[in-house]
Amino acid sequence: MLDTLTPPINTNFKSFIKDFEQTLKHLFHERNDIDQLSLRRGLPSSISNEILDKHPLSVAIPKEYGGRGLHVKECLGILASASYESLSLSLIFGINIALFLEPVAKYAKPAVKEAIFKRFIEERGMGGLMITEPDFGSDALNMQTYHKEQEHSYQIKGTKHWQGLTGMADYWLVASRKQLPSGQLDRDLSFFICDTRQEKQQIKVEEYYDNLGLYMIPYGRNELDIEVPKSFKLQPESTGIKMMLDILHRSRLQFPGMGMGFIKRMLDEAITHCKNRTIGASSLFDMDQIQFQLSRIQAAYTLCSAMCARSCTISGIENNLALAGLEANSMKAVVTDMMHESAQILLQVSGAKGYRISHIGGRGTTDSRSFQIFEGSNEMLYGQIAETMYRMMKKEKEQHLFSFLKRHPLTANAVDFFKKETDFQIDTVLPQRKLVDLGKVLARIISIGYVLDLQASGFRNDLIHQCINTVKHEIAGLVRSFEFENTIHVVFDYTDNSSWLEFTV
Incomplete structure (x- = not known):
């Protein structure tokens, strides 16, 4: 040491x-x-x-x-x-x-x-994680990277892509599945440390991607044919799958750290610009619509602050987070939605100047967009949140949403603010599009629970009240979307008899 x-x-x-x-x-x-x-x-x-x-x-x-x-x-x-x-x-x-x-x-x-x-x-030193494969994005359990045990080492072969720090990291955590004697791959996962300085552990970068944003970070496709010592295998507490969930959930619970400074920067830049930008006899800041837009960034600032405080209490490595998917998914999806919206608002109020990659608003819009996609796309996570809650409701034989949320520890304190919006029955199997809407509602109610905890610790009340009202407004719209009957599907052969040119003189 x-x-x-x-x-x-x-x-x-x-x-x-x-x-x-x-x-x-x-x-x-x-x-x-x-x-x-x-x-x-x-x-x-x-x-x-x-x-x-x-x-x-x-x-x-x-x-x-x-x-x-x-x-x-x-x-x-x-x-x-x-x-x-x-x-x-x-x-x-x-x-x-x-x-x-x-x-x-x-x-x-x-x-x-x-x-x-x-x-x-x-x-x-720098290190990263290799899970994602070209044919198995979010479907990590079916990854095809495999390992074989040898006398003193493990041989690992496969293809990984979209790893941040491609070609730059000194170390990698590589996820793979054990190849069985039959040639099939084991269902469980293992993680190995790869030291790229070692001769038999060098990873070949086949291609660097032209990522749309986050220019500082190299991404690409990596071919693995490496051999690592047996001691470089991570030791799970139970299964490799639960270890992966613990790692990914901890990462998602720490997304608010990245969101915190970014949202604050969007808010500071937006306020400064709107204060200094004169429209007629008054500043942009004095316009009602501008106040509404800036208040949404400020609400995001408060929500993200509350998430950071909550994360500090639960996401340390002393805790096993394999079963913390409800909080991890909620926190990651909501904070990344807020990050992107905050950047969009700054770009919008900045006018043409904001529509440049060299402007913090334009750059922030592009850079923050990927956060809604990697480590589980937000639509997928919202669907999982709703499915988790729905399974709990069925197990308790409870169909009334408010009654269930009033008993759940993550929503019990916050749901009273949304009693009107959650006063309905869920008595049918929901289509995926409805699950996503419901997941957005549930994730935001969980987040308000963090805000109330932050208020109890002494955080300023005006920001707390503004945040709650902003989220109430958002949830009201989400509930309307959830209740709206929508079974529209794409018309596959849409080009026949659909050209406007044929219907004009």
């Missing part, structure tokens, strides 16, 4: 985060122009090295290995400070923290993680 700590790691968190934020401000606004940097692919090594020299990833390393101690509050604080300046940078940290360092800290053997953590602190 490391005998000494470098000074930046050993300071109190308030000083540590202030120093980190000043470094980002200097690098992105004084020495360089972040708006111009955002136009190029990748982050110059001279900048990334100076950022990593401040040891931001030490927040996700245990103290006994030279880190700051893996406190969720500090992990989310780093993500928030980074996302205020650059959502790409924050996602780089999020990948390293939630998808590599925390799983290694929890599931790797002590001798293995000691060397890894030392490299992260002393040599600016």
Whole structure:
């Protein structure tokens, strides 16, 4: 283990985060122009090295290995400070923290993680996670990457893609399935640590993708034909599938860290622009519609603050989150929806100036969009939320939504605000489109529960009340959509007799 700590790691968190934020401000606004940097692919090594020299990833390393101690509050604080300046940078940290360092800290053997953590602190190490495959996106349980056990190692073969930090990470967590003697693949999953510096562990990048946003982060397609020592296999507490759920749910529960700084930046930029933009005799800020739009970003700020506070209490590695899908899916889907809407609003109020990739609003709109897709698309997650609640209702033989939510621990405190909207029966099997609508409602009610907890801790009441009213307005619209009878399907052969040119003189 490391005998000494470098000074930046050993300071109190308030000083540590202030120093980190000043470094980002200097690098992105004084020495360089972040708006111009955002136009190029990748982050110059001279900048990334100076950022990593401040040891931001030490927040996700245990103290006994030279880190700051893996406190969720500090992990989310780093993500928030980074996302205020650059959502790409924050996602780089999020990948390293939630998808590599925390799983290694929890599931790797002590001798293995000691060397890894030392490299992260002393040599600016970086790590990522490989699950997704070209033919099996969200269907991870059917992945075709496989491993064979040998005398002292595991041989792993397969194809992975859309891994953030493709060709850039020093380490990878690789998910695969065991190949059985029959040639079939086992149902369970295993995770292996791959050290790309080792000769037999080098991963070939077949293609770099032209990702639409998040230019700082390389994505691509990777071909695996590697051999890793047996000690590099993660040790699950029960099954590999539950370990994967624990890892992914913890990651989703820490999305609010990335959302926090980003939403605050959208709010600050929008308020400043609208205050300074004059329309006739008054500022844009004084217009009623503008007030409505900005209030939605401010409500997102409050909701995200509440999610961060909740995440700090439940998402540490000491907790097994395999069964925490309801909260993890709700938090991830709602916060990423709010991130994208906040960016859309800033772009809109900024006018033509916002429609540029070098503008924080235009860039933020593109960068935040992918957050609604990766780690489970939001439509899929909302459907899963509704299905989970629906199964619980059937088990309890309860059809009245409000009555059920009044008893559920995640919604009991918040549902009184939505009694009118949830006063209906669910007595039939719901189509998928209805499940998505219902999931959106349920996720937002769960989120308001976090807001009420934040209020009880002393958070300012005017922001709390504004947030609740904003969500009530949103849920009212969602319930109308849920109740509307809609069985419309796509007309496949639509081109016959449907050209407007044939019906005009």
